[in-house]
Amino acid sequence: xxxxxxxxxxxxxxxxxxxxxxxxxxxxxxxxxxxxxxxxxxxxxxxxxxxxxxxxxxxxxxxxxxxxxxxxxxxxxxxxxxxxxxxxxxxxxxxxxxxxxxxxxxxxxxxxxxxxxxxxxxxxxxxxxxxxxxxxxxxxxxxxxxxxxxxxxxxxxxxxxxxxxxxxxxxxxxxxxxxxxxxxxxxxxxxxxxxxxxxxxxxxxxxxxxxxxxxxxxxxxxxxxxxxxxxxxxxxxxxxxxxxxxxxxxxxxxxxxxxxxxxxxxxxxxxxxxxxxxxxxxxxxxxxxxxxxxxxxxxxxxxxxxxxxxxxxxxxxxxxxxxxxxxxxxxxxxxxxxxxxxxxxxxxxxxxxxxxxxxxxxxxxxxxxxxxxxxxxxxxxxxxxxxxxxxxxxxxxxxxxxxxxxxxxxxxxxxxxxxxxxxxxxxxxxxxxxxxxxxxxxxxxxxxxxxxxxxxxxxxxxxxxxxxxxxxxxxxxxxxxxxxxxxxxxxxxxxxxxxxxxxxxxxxxxxxxxxxxxxxxxxxxxxxxxxxxxxxxxxxxxxxxxxxxxxxxxxxxxxxxxxxxxxxxxxxxxxxxxxxxxxxxxxxxxxx
Numbered sequence: 001x002x003x004x005x006x007x008x009x010x011x012x013x014x015x016x017x018x019x020x021x022x023x024x025x026x027x028x029x030x031x032x033x034x035x036x037x038x039x040x041x042x043x044x045x046x047x048x049x050x051x052x053x054x055x056x057x058x059x060x061x062x063x064x065x066x067x068x069x070x071x072x073x074x075x076x077x078x079x080x081x082x083x084x085x086x087x088x089x090x091x092x093x094x095x096x097x098x099x100x101x102x103x104x105x106x107x108x109x110x111x112x113x114x115x116x117x118x119x120x121x122x123x124x125x126x127x128x129x130x131x132x133x134x135x136x137x138x139x140x141x142x143x144x145x146x147x148x149x150x151x152x153x154x155x156x157x158x159x160x161x162x163x164x165x166x167x168x169x170x171x172x173x174x175x176x177x178x179x180x181x182x183x184x185x186x187x188x189x190x191x192x193x194x195x196x197x198x199x200x201x202x203x204x205x206x207x208x209x210x211x212x213x214x215x216x217x218x219x220x221x222x223x224x225x226x227x228x229x230x231x232x233x234x235x236x237x238x239x240x241x242x243x244x245x246x247x248x249x250x251x252x253x254x255x256x257x258x259x260x261x262x263x264x265x266x267x268x269x270x271x272x273x274x275x276x277x278x279x280x281x282x283x284x285x286x287x288x289x290x291x292x293x294x295x296x297x298x299x300x301x302x303x304x305x306x307x308x309x310x311x312x313x314x315x316x317x318x319x320x321x322x323x324x325x326x327x328x329x330x331x332x333x334x335x336x337x338x339x340x341x342x343x344x345x346x347x348x349x350x351x352x353x354x355x356x357x358x359x360x361x362x363x364x365x366x367x368x369x370x371x372x373x374x375x376x377x378x379x380x381x382x383x384x385x386x387x388x389x390x391x392x393x394x395x396x397x398x399x400x401x402x403x404x405x406x407x408x409x410x411x412x413x414x415x416x417x418x419x420x421x422x423x424x425x426x427x428x429x430x431x432x433x434x435x436x437x438x439x440x441x442x443x444x445x446x447x448x449x450x451x452x453x454x455x456x457x458x459x460x461x462x463x464x465x466x467x468x469x470x471x472x473x474x475x476x477x478x479x480x481x482x483x484x485x486x487x488x489x490x491x492x493x494x495x496x497x498x499x500x501x502x503x504x505x506x507x508x509x510x511x512x513x514x515x516x517x518x519x520x521x522x523x524x525x526x527x528x529x530x531x532x533x534x535x536x537x538x539x540x541x542x543x544x545x546x547x548x549x550x551x552x553x554x555x556x557x558x559x560x561x562x563x564x565x566x567x568x569x570x571x572x573x574x575x576x577x578x579x580x581x582x583x584x585x586x587x588x589x590x591x592x
Contacts, residue, residue, distance in 0.1 A: 002102040003102075005102070006108065007110065009097050009098075013098070013114045013117060014113075014117050016090055016093055017090075017094075017118065017120070020121055020125075021120070024083060024086060024130055025125060028083060028131065031076065032076075080133060083134045090141075094118065098111070099148070103156055103159075107202075115146055119213050121138055122135065122213065123213075143220060143223065146206050146210050147223070150203050150227055153202055153203050154230065155234075157195060157199040157235075158238050160195050161192055161241055164191050165188065165242065165248075168186060169188075170287050172184040172185065172398070178190070183294070183300075183398075183400075184290070184399065185294050186293075189294050189298055189302060193302055193306070196235070200306070207227065228314040229314065231313055231314060232314040236329070239333075240330075243298065243333055243337050246295050246298075250292075250340070250341040253284055253291070284348060285348055285349065286398075289345060289395065289398045291341050292345055295338045296338060298334055299331055303327070303331070307326065342405070346413065350413045352387055353387055356384045356387050357417045357418060359384075360380045360384045361429075362421070364378060364380040366378075368430055368433045368434070369431070369432025369433065369434055370434060371436035372436060374439045374440045377443065377447050381447065385448070388407070388411070388414070389536070389539075391406070391410060395407070407452075407455040408456075411456060411457070412460040414448075419466060419470070422467065422470060422474075426474060430474065432482075435479060435513060435516060437475070438474075439513075439516055442520070443517070443528075445471075446525060472510050475513055476509075476510055
């Protein structure tokens with residue numbers, strides 16, 4: 001219905017223009033002929049040809065005088081005023097009808113065809129076919145209609161962007177559909193691109209026509225500059241609007257997420273089942289990654305592409321520094337939004353990591369005060385690492401440019417979680433940590449550090465160092481406590497003080513424990529890296545070389561700790577003398 005009404009409006013304006021083109025030039029030429037005398041001469045010449053050639057000359061003179069009186073009742077200015085009144089009436093009708101065009105049909109040819117009709121009328125009336133004032137009035141009308149159309153296109157661009165951003169399909173496009181972009185975007189950014197291109201292409205055409213047509217009659221540099229500035233602001237604000245809608249999606253996902261803290265049960269999973277927990281969080285994480293990909297695509301690719309394509313519209317009125325500031329402002333806005341959504345994504349992943357880290361340290365079936373001999377990394381270590389492997393795959397396929405940044409955040413978060421869980425439980429589940437337990441944890445921490453070294457930031461390195469020092473301190477305390485209170489040692493009787501003194505075992509220094517942990521890593525770490533190479537391939541594709549990898553690299557944390565303490569005396573470590581005679585570097589249970 002709206003399209004039919006707009007079609008009738010366009011037809012109405014076209015007919016008005018046809019009447020103007022057909023009658024005004026002829027009327028103006030006739031007026032010019034009358035006032036120049038050409039019309040009278042032509043008319044009297046026709047009269048003479050109809051009378052007898054022998055008619056008296058005096059009669060002809062009387063006819064000429066009578067003709068002059070007959071055809072000059074109005075002045076040329078009065079005739080010009082009549083033409084201007086006609087143009088003014090045409091102006092009023094056209095403007096009124098043009099403003100009634102529906103915005104939903106703005107991409108249809110009705111408005112643009114109307115502007116073309118007005119431009120055609122301007123060309124027809126130029127020169128001697130109308131008064132200069134009338135032509136200028138038509139040019140002004142053409143300029144105003146073009147300006148109105150451009151502003152309506154700007155308004156439509158922002159309104160339609162808002163309309164398409166109400167819903168998101170959450171379905172990522174194929175590599176070809178997104179033109180091989182590294183961002184696995186949904187269809188939303190491409191729909192936004194189509195809207196922007198549709199509006200800006202028409203605006204570009206209108207401005208070029210305006211410059212080529214209207215500039216012939218008078219200077220439009222100042223009003224055209226205002227139009228260009230309006231277009232620039234609409235273009236930039238359209239991107240900022242779209243960024244706001246993407247931010248809203250991220251906020252809604254976070255707000256609508258079930259409150260895990262209020263729904264935890266004894267087994268640590270929401271609603272009591274692991275499946276519900278995984279499905280709920282997995283869907284949330286994927287949607288957040290889609291939002292993150294859309295933001296990254298707009299920041300890194302779409303904004304640069306479209307700004308470069310249309311910058312010529314407003315570039316004549318802006319210098320290079322101002323043009324650079326536009327893109328800088330856009331990138332800053334999208335970068336801030338990217339940081340916000342990335343925080344939401346990594347926070348959601350950190351919740352999974354924390355649950356796995358708690359299971360790794362507290363629920364793996366090991367009593368750290370009486371740990372078994374170290375034989376390698378435990379399954380719980382791989383279970384925890386697999387979460388990071390899954391995140392790596394997810395981000396690599398969804399937002400590859402953000403992979404390193406995301407993984408660094410999560411790796412640093414992992415170490416911080418280790419520290420947090422340790423401090424929360426150092427008086428409970430990890431109240432005791434014997435030498436075996438210390439070596440087990442140090443081996444696994446070095447395994448994490450070796451596998452994830454690409455993503456270890458300086459902050460993560462510092463946190464890892466702090467964790468290892470805390471473990472060493474706890475192990476020293478636990479071993480010392482065990483020696484002071486031997487659970488299975490015979491109680492001394494009267495007269496046996498000397499015997500008890502001889503049986504008392506020497507104390508253990510931190511250096512002794514570090515030597516044991518280092519020896520354990522030297523013997524087991526490389527083999528564990530080889531054994532689990534398929535599990536960690538995504539992290540070590542370029543660094544895991546079985547033939548060239550050094551055996552047992554010295555842990556950085558060990559070195560940093562030793563640098564702060566006295567040198568290790570490895571010739572006769574007091575605690576090593578208590579080990580059983582075995583080639584394994586693991587620590588056995590203390591002798592009875």
